[in-house]
Amino acid sequence: MSGIYIHIPFCKRKCHYCNFHLSASMKYKDDVVAAILKEISLTPDFLKGKQLSTIYFGGGTPSILSSEDFALIFNQLEAHYSLDCLKEVTVECNPDDVTPDFIRGLEGTPVNRYSLGVQSFYDGDLRALNRTHTKKQVFQAIELIRHSNAKSWTLDLIYGLPEMTMERWMSNLQMTHAVDAPHISAYALTVEPRTALYHFIQKRQLRLPDDGQVTAHFDALMRWAGERGYEHYEISNYALRxxxxxxNSSYWEGQAYLGLGPGAHSFDGAFIRRWNVRNNPIYVRKIARGEVPYTSEMLTPDDLYNEYVMTRLRLSSGVSRMDLSGMGERYLHRFEEAISPHVESTLIQLSEGHWRLTDAGKHFADRIASDAFII
Ligand code: SF4
Incomplete structure (x- = not known):
């Protein structure tokens, strides 16, 4: 099993909290798409012998692509891969891009899942974040997606937003329930340095809820999702059966994937990780010369152990004793020793050979993982 990730590094404008690699100018859009087509022809050996199961268009904003761009990309993929066993093909969308024409343009392609960047159902929140869409466009987009051929869809939400009260957060969740979202990704807002949001907070033009309130938002979300039948299968992800x-699950389970486009990361499923240059003009120029501009690293057994702990601790399936043993007894002992205080304080539970975070432990996932790292 393997996947392809296609990075579209363009957005209409930059959200105030965003520190991703992207351009708010469409100047290189056609050149980048042409380069991605060529990169597909330059890299088919990376996944050689592995069945292609998933494709994911991420960004940036892949929904700025035209139906012609998508058709070109799928034709090129089909020329180099078998698309017969694809289980899931996802496109990340901003709600204001999801029009009847957009959905129609993707019918007849392998796209079968949409990931909608809702973030909040409130116009005040959306303005504070500098999102390009409105509440009205969120409902229109959801309506179109629900009546499309897609097998599934998901929406992104952010809690801990400026001035967000518990009442406002619960109201967002109620609206999520009202639109029957089959999958939710929900993240606490993080304020990254050198973002507009950071500047506003420093200048006291916006006020964030305190840590206790953000913790309460996450607790309320976990309770709410559990009562409505969502599986909390990854720390930020909730799915109906x-x-x-x-x-995304294949990333967490260490499967191979090929990343295409500027800044895209790849992993061979064993120990090689590589990432393309994050600069659009350099990427375009080098690909035109037939060279994929990437840097790579070979992961050591300790790196692989650290990555395993970091990702698996976030999953409901948890860290497996058998997996650690397979890496070597040294790793099993290291993990057991490092997490024993967290087992005692009931942040982690061991059952049937798997260590899993409790709901209380989910608030400290990163810290608990780093306690078990080998550095
Ligand atoms: S749409 Fe996403 S990638 Fe684009 S600026 Fe906003 S947060 Fe960043």
Missing amino acids: GHRAVH
């Missing part, structure tokens, strides 16, 4: 994100 049969709607887990297959592509």
Whole structure:
């Protein structure tokens, strides 16, 4: 099993909290798409011998692509891969891009899942974040997606937003329930340095809820999702039965994937990780010369152990004793020793050979993982 990730590094404008690699100018859009087509022809050996199961268009904003761009990309993929066994093909969308024409343009392609960047159902929140869409466009987009051929869809939400009260957060969740979202990704807002949001907070033009309030938002979300039948299968992801994100799950389970486009990362499923240059003009120029501009690293057994702990601790399936043993007894002992205080304080539970975070432990996932790292 393997996947392809296609990075579209363009957005109409930059959200105030965003520190991703992207351009708010469409100047290189056609050149980048042409380069991605060529990169597909330059890299088919990376996944050689592995069945292609998922494709994911991420960004940036892949929904700025035209139906012609998508058709070109799928034709090129089909020329180099078998698309017969695809389980999931996802496109990340901003709600204002999801029009009847957009959905129609993707019918007849392998796209079968949409990931909608809702973030909040409130116009005040959307303005504070500098999102390009409105609440009205969120409902229109959801309506179109629900009546499309897609097998599943998901929406992104952010809690801990400026001035967000518990009442406002619960109201967002109620609206999520009202639109029957089969999958939710929900993240606490993080304020990254050198973003507009950071600047506003520093200048006291916006005020964030305190840590206690953000913790309460996450607790309320976990309770709310559990009561409505969502599986909390990854720390930021909740799915109704049969709607887990297959592509993202394959990252967490260490499967191979090829990243195409500027800044895209790849992993060979064993120990090689590589990442393309994050600069659009350099990427375009080098690909035109037939060279994929990437840097790579070979992961050591300790790196692989650290990555395993970091990702698996976030999953409901947890860290497996058998997996650690397979890496070597040294790793099993290291992990057991490092997490024993967290087992005692009931942040982690061991059952049937798997260590899993409790709901209380989910608040400290990163810290607990780093306690078990080998550095
Ligand atoms: S749409 Fe996503 S990638 Fe684009 S600026 Fe906003 S947060 Fe960043």
